[in-house]
Amino acid sequence: MGEPSAKKPKLEGDQLPEHLNAFQEEQKRSLILIDEVQNELDQINEQASEEILKVEQKYNKLRHPHYERRAEHIKNLPNFWSTTLLNHHQISSIINPVEEEVLKHLEILEIEEFEDIKSGYVIRLTFGDNEYFENDKIEKEINLAGEKPCTATTPIKWKEGKCFIKNDDENNPNETMSFFEWLIRNVDPTLDDIAEVIKDDIWPNPLQYFLCPALDATNDTYEEF
Amino acid sequence: MGEPSAKKPKLEGDQLPEHLNAFQEEQKRSLILIDEVQNELDQINEQASEEILKVEQKYNKLRHPHYERRAEHIKNLPNFWSTTLLNHHQISSIINPVEEEVLKHLEILEIEEFEDIKSGYVIRLTFGDNEYFENDKIEKEINLAGEKPCTATTPIKWKEGKCFIKNDDENNPNETMSFFEWLIRNVDPTLDDIAEVIKDDIWPNPLQYFLCPALDATNDTYEEF
Ligand SMILES: [Ca+2]
Ligand SMILES: [Ca+2]
Ligand SMILES: [Mg+2]
Ligand SMILES: [Mg+2]
Structure with missing residues (x-):
């Protein structure tokens, strides 16, 4: 007979709860x-x-x-990742005009799942030289294990006067959170639709978004282009 | 190299979409x-x-x-299933007073998944002799395969004047749908929370609900009873 899991009610012969005495x-x-x-x-x-x-x-x-x-x-393919992100309606909706320029320097986007899969993953963005920050890699790590799931992002080393993030107060999230605001914030990953879209929708098949901003899911060819 | 799945964009050497000619x-x-x-x-x-x-x-x-x-x-255990259903807050919220009486005749509740699992399952309710209907079994079959998922329920053979269902118009669902109204309606199973709760929450461990109407999920013993 197996051990009961920690949070389940236990019933051992002589320990019946009182309300069951009847x-x-x-x-x-x-x-x-x-x-x-x-x-x-x-x-x-x-x-x-x-x-x-x-x-x-x-x-x-x-x-x-x-x-x-x-x-x-x-x-x-130049601008593969910025085009792909901009062609995804959920991601493009949070990319503001400055970020659209910044993302032209995004050379590699990768997802790396933790060895055990279930405890989390990393979204790794690799940038070419640019006028905004010194980092060549910015990683957002999504930790799903433990009592309190959390995220952690590589600190961005802004070049002098080049920080374009306006609202970095993660306790005061607003409706208009931008892509980089999302990137640097420690939000509850179980509620983070953006991270999930990148991992489960874009990463498995970015080509479909790169090719086709207006692809109707019911068409299976490009005949109308 | 594999075949492309039916609804994905296709790219074959000489068939590049026009907008990629650049x-x-x-x-x-x-x-x-x-x-x-x-x-x-x-x-x-x-x-x-x-x-x-x-x-x-x-x-x-x-x-x-x-x-x-x-x-x-x-x-x-007399009334095991009616007690279990009534102790589950989502299910009990749709059981009306008449149905509470009817469900005292519910002797067996079973889930039978289709052989391939993914295409659906049956919720089978077995009743003892009762004053309401002739059926000893009422089955609700949930079909998830095919273009249009659907459900089908055994027709209920009501005894004379004993039909207690008021709203059986499945095109006019209202907020106060009752348990038997849910049972007989063909609702989109992908939106059917009740069927899902019965299959994925109650069926795997009904005992926890039978024993404990007010069980706080953070307690792992019955000490406070
Ligand atoms: Ca036990
Ligand atoms: Ca193909
Ligand atoms: Mg890649
Ligand atoms: Mg059983």
């Missing part, structure tokens, strides 16, 4: 037997989660060299 | 190579989905005998 002995026995079944199911569920995670890890490894090859080809 | 030959070649990588990734993703589905099918089989044993023990 049950007859045979019914109490049934309750305890149901509890045993639930403990066994807990164990099976845990094994299932672990096995699915291993499958996901295996396929992440298989995807990796393809992402690497893709990155090499993408380097031949 | 690209130089080398860049066009890069685009086509990126597209090839995406096709390979599509294939990997499909394999991953299939393998995860197989893991889920394997564990569903492993869970099955435990659910069977649980069902045997549950039979010894």
